Amino acid sequence: MTAEIDEQPDILAGLVEHRGDIAEVARAIAASPPRFALLAARGSSDHAALYAKYLIEVLLxxxxxxxxxSATTLYGARPDLRDVLLISVSQSGGSPDLLEVTESARKQGALTVAVSNTPSSRLFSAAELAVDVRAGEEHAVAATKTYTATLLALYLLIDAVRGGSGEDVRDIGELARRTLDGSRAGIGRAVDRYRFAGRVLAAARGYSYATALEASLKLAETSYLATRAYSGADLLHGPVAAVDEETAVLAVTSKGRGGAAMGEVLGAVAERGADVLTVGSAASDMPGALHIDVPETAEEVAPVLEVLPVQRLALGLSLARGGDPDNPRGLRKVTKTR
Incomplete structure (x- = not known):
């Protein structure tokens, strides 16, 4: 996990260099403009798909x-998907349910696109179009480099559909290296502070909500922490009542509308005595016990960088709590569901 976290700057830079391949897929999509987009995914890829959902709604x-x-696999639903774009996101390309969803959607008239780290997978051949996230083989059970590469590939795809050139991610590899190097000391302090935490909430708004969900998953699967992720808005709609002095809150707050909307949320949890760790380009602008700053980017790109310190936090907490992040109990690298 340590090695694969450290590979990410080079992987992200390489993906930008090969964005021409993604632009070809984007041109095919733009040639037959969809009226609606659907995204199919599981696990970490589901968080990447949620990120893409925001990109499609806001940018396109x-x-x-x-x-x-399960609507397809268990209940046999076959909706009319003419003029619909289906993007199936799977790091391994090996989940039977996503394969079935993709095959069914194609038969029902959808334009299907597979986004995966495994070009040899059946998912790639099942879809009409395919995007290789080019992260290289991932050995750690906890997805790190495949997750960020998937985020970037989805951004490059959607940006190209709208006619963009990827300008906002031109230096993403360098920014990722700065993020990892610059957050090392802060992560060390956070590990010392939260190694005995019993309950963690992760929260964010907008594009960064995907990062909160991924943070929750990483902490649960590597450190066995009881974690929940909420949109900041949903947190205020009820769950905030359960926040108290025993609650650690991981708040993802990057500059932009989503990060600004977290101010009210953090004010509410602070009133209840929660111990707050903020991560993002607006981290130091928010109330909290600890802040881990991330280089500023366009808001829609921020999730690619925000998650890097979170990955290091999950790794550090797992080791500090006596765990083995490369062998989390009960988990395998590829989970096959139907």
Missing amino acids: GLPAGLVSP
């Missing part, structure tokens, strides 16, 4: 939704 102005695979 299209309605977008997340597929419930």
